[in-house]
Amino acid sequence: MFSSLVAPSGGIETPALVLDETALLNNIEMMAQRAAATGVRLRPHAKTHKCLEIARRQMAAGAIGISCATVDELSCLSDAGIVGLLLTSPVADPAKLPRLANIMRASRIMLVVDHIHQVTALSSLLDDASICPDLLIDIDVGQGRTGVCSISAALDIAAHITTTAMRLVGIQGFAGHVQHIHDAAERSGSARDVARQLKAYAEALRAAGHDIAHITGSGTGASEFDCDGPYTELQVGSYIFMDADYGAVRQSGGVALPFKPSLFVLATVTSINRAGSVTIDAGVKALAFNGPPPTLIIGAPAGSTYRFAGDEHGIITIPPGGAVPAVGSRVLVLTTHCDPTVNLHPRYTVFREDQSIESWPVVGRYQF
């Protein structure tokens, strides 16, 4: 469907972040159906899209809320009236507390903690009776980044929370290390191991009298397996866009994930003086560096590949015999890694089914 979108792009300055709304809506609907079929709920992650228009479409498809990675994202979504917000990173920066307090005066939100220090810092905000976040204990399920590393540490934090006016309502375990395992059987095994850990934490906390109503985590790669529990909700992100790495992830049966690539960077061919390649105006400042080189390049011959050539330049290698695009012509390059690519752009240029073009702002980039 997207192959028809290069030609009418003439008026758009490049490099530009380009979104195929038809593919986006297809992906949102497909994940909503996957969840509905098993009873698990969705709290999709805004760190992927940073976009109110996309969050609203996820909510319209049945999501119970939106996950955020930063106070900037949380602030933008809260200001826009989006409810059911969860901040998935522990807040430790004392300079952020005033802004967080403002958000909590307007919205009931969930926060994660992995250390008593964070609970104490949040307690300092509770003099204002309109502020009372629900807390989740963040569990390190193997990623080695945030979260507690033992059930006893979780029990200590839970006991500490009960001494405050805040409520402990659940646990989070984000298995970032599992999502991108290409082989389905290997990924399924890792996902089951994470699920077992979260079940053990939940049982121990419940045995100590805590109400663990929410078990949140997962992502696009493991969502096929994590619908079976113990998760009550999935923080899926990349399924809306897909990218060069997720294109290599297989689901059960060895087939590709059912989501369609919807996000590309539109670029202009700037230099064609070297045989076998052309240079485009999309480099490290337009496409995130931390992903595999895209091989889906619409507007270039099949078999073309992209590589970085500095901050503002990329090189497309054209296979032997392939037609070389002219200077000034356009290509659409699949994103390397979708989340940090979005973060490089101020807006999406959205191509809609009826051939109209909209502009959707990217919000919540570091802004303070």
Add this chain to the structure above:
Amino acid sequence: MFSSLVAPSGGIETPALVLDETALLNNIEMMAQRAAATGVRLRPHAKTHKCLEIARRQMAAGAIGISCATVDELSCLSDAGIVGLLLTSPVADPAKLPRLANIMRASRIMLVVDHIHQVTALSSLLDDASICPDLLIDIDVGQGRTGVCSISAALDIAAHITTTAMRLVGIQGFAGHVQHIHDAAERSGSARDVARQLKAYAEALRAAGHDIAHITGSGTGASEFDCDGPYTELQVGSYIFMDADYGAVRQSGGVALPFKPSLFVLATVTSINRAGSVTIDAGVKALAFNGPPPTLIIGAPAGSTYRFAGDEHGIITIPPGGAVPAVGSRVLVLTTHCDPTVNLHPRYTVFREDQSIESWPVVGRYQF
């Protein structure tokens, strides 16, 4: 000098791009002296800093103008009244021509071309007599990205330019592949090879009757050698900041480059539950991924190293016996690669000699 800057950073939200003005001014002055000693001029590159306040300090130190990589940068600097602007990338995007025309109505600028197509496209703007850019022919001196690859191609473009109202005023050869060679003798040899190529192009064009007044190129790494010519000016960029990679580049005699690290990302320690490491709130969206891991981390024990742990997280490995920073404490991480790190942030938080703190906007990120 910067080691004293962690403590007073309490009110600043993290992650934040932090600049030591004393080190910045030292670097600007040192490069200005290097150029003045040899008679070569400086047209420092705004792709590194995207900052009017820094461009003005470079001009005040004697720069003849500022180089820009994009029309966005060019537009912001021109609007701010900065003169002597050179766009170092060939413009091929037809959607950019109206904006470029507006800039050229206000400022006399230099543009590079590497294909007759670009000359023809620019010619289409000349009906407005107030528009008349000076052109440089871009030469591929071995980077394989933009530029002509032969003297005959340069002569063809030069002949074509003479059929328009535009003036050919020089050549550009940017040796991006040379700047980061760590060994001084090897880098010097590569720089001399590039210089020989540019000399041959200039001689051939002059023999054909063209006035090659400007020979522009070079960068921080090769500037020590390129002061000797044939360059009339150097497009130095990273010397103002330095970064993890430039820290490993040696100058003649095997010593470090004389410029001081001035640019850091201030981050907060968010999680400390794993022995031997702590997690901070600066990841792929705060520090450019395309550079070596920084080993200069102020506020963490000597010998600490940084690695990425996702979009919003990084992990600092603490050497055995090193004191573990507390949750909520601050560290300053040297930037991985300075240019694309700046591009991730909306502003610099500038620490000045007198302990005052200023905010300098980052301008000219992709914005259309």
